[in-house]
Amino acid sequence: MLETALHSRAMDFFPQLAEPPVRLHLLVVDTDTAIRSACAEIATSLGYAVESTGDLVHARSLLRGRAADILLVNLPPGGNQGLELVAEVKLLYPQTSVIAMTASNSVNAAVEAMRCGASDYLTKPFAMDELSTVLDRASVNQLTDTATRQLRERLRLSQGLGAMIGRSGEMEKLYRILSKVAQSTHPVLVLGESGTGKELVARTIHAYGPNSQKPFLPVDCGSLVPTLIESELFGYVKGAFTGANRSKDGLLVAAEGGTVFLDEIGELTLDLQAKLLRALQEKEVRPVGATHRVPIKARIVAATNRDLAVMVEKGTFRKDLFYRLNVVNLRLPPLRDRREDIPLLAAHFLDRISREHGTKFTLSDEALRTMMRHDWPGNVRELENSVERACALSSGPILHLGDLPTQLQQQGLEARRTAMAVGEPPPEGAAPVVLTLAELEREAILNAIRTLNGDKLQAAKLLGIGKTTLYRKLKEYGIADPLNDE
Numbered sequence: 001m002l003e004t005a006l007h008s009r010a011m012d013f014f015p016q017l018a019e020p021p022v023r024l025h026l027l028v029v030d031t032d033t034a035i036r037s038a039c040a041e042i043a044t045s046l047g048y049a050v051e052s053t054g055d056l057v058h059a060r061s062l063l064r065g066r067a068a069d070i071l072l073v074n075l076p077p078g079g080n081q082g083l084e085l086v087a088e089v090k091l092l093y094p095q096t097s098v099i100a101m102t103a104s105n106s107v108n109a110a111v112e113a114m115r116c117g118a119s120d121y122l123t124k125p126f127a128m129d130e131l132s133t134v135l136d137r138a139s140v141n142q143l144t145d146t147a148t149r150q151l152r153e154r155l156r157l158s159q160g161l162g163a164m165i166g167r168s169g170e171m172e173k174l175y176r177i178l179s180k181v182a183q184s185t186h187p188v189l190v191l192g193e194s195g196t197g198k199e200l201v202a203r204t205i206h207a208y209g210p211n212s213q214k215p216f217l218p219v220d221c222g223s224l225v226p227t228l229i230e231s232e233l234f235g236y237v238k239g240a241f242t243g244a245n246r247s248k249d250g251l252l253v254a255a256e257g258g259t260v261f262l263d264e265i266g267e268l269t270l271d272l273q274a275k276l277l278r279a280l281q282e283k284e285v286r287p288v289g290a291t292h293r294v295p296i297k298a299r300i301v302a303a304t305n306r307d308l309a310v311m312v313e314k315g316t317f318r319k320d321l322f323y324r325l326n327v328v329n330l331r332l333p334p335l336r337d338r339r340e341d342i343p344l345l346a347a348h349f350l351d352r353i354s355r356e357h358g359t360k361f362t363l364s365d366e367a368l369r370t371m372m373r374h375d376w377p378g379n380v381r382e383l384e385n386s387v388e389r390a391c392a393l394s395s396g397p398i399l400h401l402g403d404l405p406t407q408l409q410q411q412g413l414e415a416r417r418t419a420m421a422v423g424e425p426p427p428e429g430a431a432p433v434v435l436t437l438a439e440l441e442r443e444a445i446l447n448a449i450r451t452l453n454g455d456k457l458q459a460a461k462l463l464g465i466g467k468t469t470l471y472r473k474l475k476e477y478g479i480a481d482p483l484n485d486e
Helices: 002-013 033-045 056-065 081-092 107-116 128-140 146-158 169-181 198-207 226-234 270-282 308-314 319-325 339-357 365-373 379-393 406-421 437-451 456-463 467-476
Strands: 025-029 049-053 070-074 097-103 120-124 188-191 216-220 259-263 299-304 328-331
Touching: 025 033, 025 056, 033 049, 033 070, 033 128, 049 056, 056 081, 070 081, 070 128, 081 097, 081 107, 097 107, 097 128, 107 120, 107 339, 107 365, 120 128, 169 198, 169 328, 188 198, 198 216, 198 259, 198 299, 216 226, 226 270, 270 319, 308 319, 339 365, 339 379, 365 379, 365 406, 437 456, 437 467, 456 467
Parallel strands: 025 049, 025 070, 070 097, 097 120, 188 299, 188 328, 216 259, 259 299
Antiparallel strands: none
């Protein structure tokens, strides 16, 4: 039963909780009788007090009589009625958790619902365990006594921690580990590709840790020369070098019990690695130019996009430092492995940009579908930059395929061609994509080479240009292997 399961989760954190939680009131709103009945039946079996309706007017009447703890509402394609209900409910009953249901080809509606205040969404058709999971997440937010409010803050990790955003299985695992790691002061090694949010994870560990009121001090080991890194970490005394007009504490001392974040730790020289290891082992540092040592008290969170284990094997990273830093390691998933988080992230970035510019930007369905298909080699950072670019170049509040970066435009156009080849009409409301002459030229060259299976001489003849010109163009466009070019 839902009450038993939630109470069990609460007891894991707060054994002193004695009273069983109350039954939560769930309102299901969907014109599809079969889906509405199935959702109500499943929710009832899980222990919810359930009401359901297929009429929005009736839904408003039910809510006036009794505010729901959780609202499960369908968003039909081509209309705003469902979104209007979401906005009304969040305005009148801000404590109500709203879950939006959308068709698989209307993911953009879910993004709009999140911006209106929905906390989660389901894409039809969905399985029973998916419904159970989102209801469970929403239920945790409804626990109201003092102890369970503290628990809710802890379990907020299951929906997103701090500014971290994601509801995928990969992120759920990360949140669970973070909830434990944040409460200790052990060193943490954060691993992941560029753009996955390693510094955000480090800040989250600090913010939810026991010394969150102490400083968080980041240093980029890859952007500073070794002498500057040494001065930054260990400090220096007056006169230690030219320009040292006064003494300065290093970050390891200045943290005073807080967190020092060593980004790109793999870029440290072996000499600096040895000095850092000694400082961590002895819990003291010797400032540059000093003869005395200074005690330190700082939590170390290090991050890298490199494989430190391989570097250890090659002798470019000290094994003893690796083990010292690798007490706990967190591996961040690339965005391509958690595509279901793309709409949530896009909504977050759109909301921020909309507030900054005073214009409510939204993505067309075609643009969002193209973003869902893209592999995002630059991960969340690339996604954020793409959304910002689209908002900057858009001629209106709706961001179309033509507003996205060139590579995404080309992927979207290819998807259009494929759909048209099998007789599917172009997406409703799809705006024409205008490419520059250089982009059209690039696509023409690539198509010619692919059509001729890589024969560049024949491709040049087909295009009416010389082979030397073709090679120059390929170099200009940065194309090494046209058959594998993305």
